[in-house]
Amino acid sequence: MLSMLCPDLYVPSICQVDLSRLTARGIKGIVLDMDNTFVDWGSSDIPAEVLAFFDDAKARGIRLCVLSNNLRRRIEAISGTLGIPAARGLKPMRSAFRAALALLGTSPGETAVIGDQIFTDVLGGNLAGMYTILVIPTSRREFVTTRVIRKLERAVLGCLARRGMLLLESGEGPTERSATCRPQ
Numbered sequence: 444m445l446s447m448l449c450p451d452l453y454v455p456s457i458c459q460v461d462l463s464r465l466t467a468r469g470i471k472g473i474v475l476d477m478d479n480t481f482v483d484w485g486s487s488d489i490p491a492e493v494l495a496f497f498d499d500a501k502a503r504g505i506r507l508c509v510l511s512n513n514l515r516r517r518i519e520a521i522s523g524t525l526g527i528p529a530a531r532g533l534k535p536m537r538s539a540f541r542a543a544l545a546l547l548g549t550s551p552g553e554t555a556v557i558g559d560q561i562f563t564d565v566l567g568g569n570l571a572g573m574y575t576i577l578v579i580p581t582s583r584r585e586f587v588t589t590r591v592i593r594k595l596e597r598a599v600l601g602c603l604a605r606r607g608m609l610l611l612e613s614g615e616g617p618t619e620r621s622a623t624c625r626p627q
């Protein structure tokens with residue numbers, strides 16, 4: 444069970460995801476969580492460096508889609524600004540990830556998930572057979588239930604770290620944990 448909660452990669456922010464490493468792994472599509480992954484919870488301001496990251500991904504031929512359980516209006520406003528499709532679904536339900544894959548037109552093995560929550564983004568992506576990337580939340584503001592879940596998340600992160608299954612990658616070098624995390 445613990446391995447299903449372990450991301451393949453853990454980075455401080457979405458902009459520190461090395462896109463050339465993803466394409467080298469055969470990744471052709473990315474499912475993006477929205478709130479606190481690339482935009483602060485409740486905000487519509489997408490930072491310039493995030494926009495540049497998405498432009499870089501598009502230029503490399505990587506397909507992008509948003510997958511969120513937030514209000515449809517908010518999802519569509521943000522995905523519309525980015526010019527990428529969006530699916531609304533309850534993560535970690537498999538149906539949510541299937542909807543995102545249908546939008547991307549990629550197989551699970553060709554798809555990465557980037558998100559800030561273990562029990563939704565990472566668990567759902569791992570169950571769907573995708574490459575999972577965890578980022579530190581962009582903001583401390585979040586839904587009240589999420590704040591409770593964060594306590595459980597911290598316990599899981601501590602447990603993974605103690606077992607050597609997780610290391611925050613700073614961009615200084617290859618510290619990917621997937622080899623110890625789960626079989627490739």
Ligand SMILES: [Mg+2]
Binds near residue numbers: 479559560
């Ligand atoms: Mg989130």
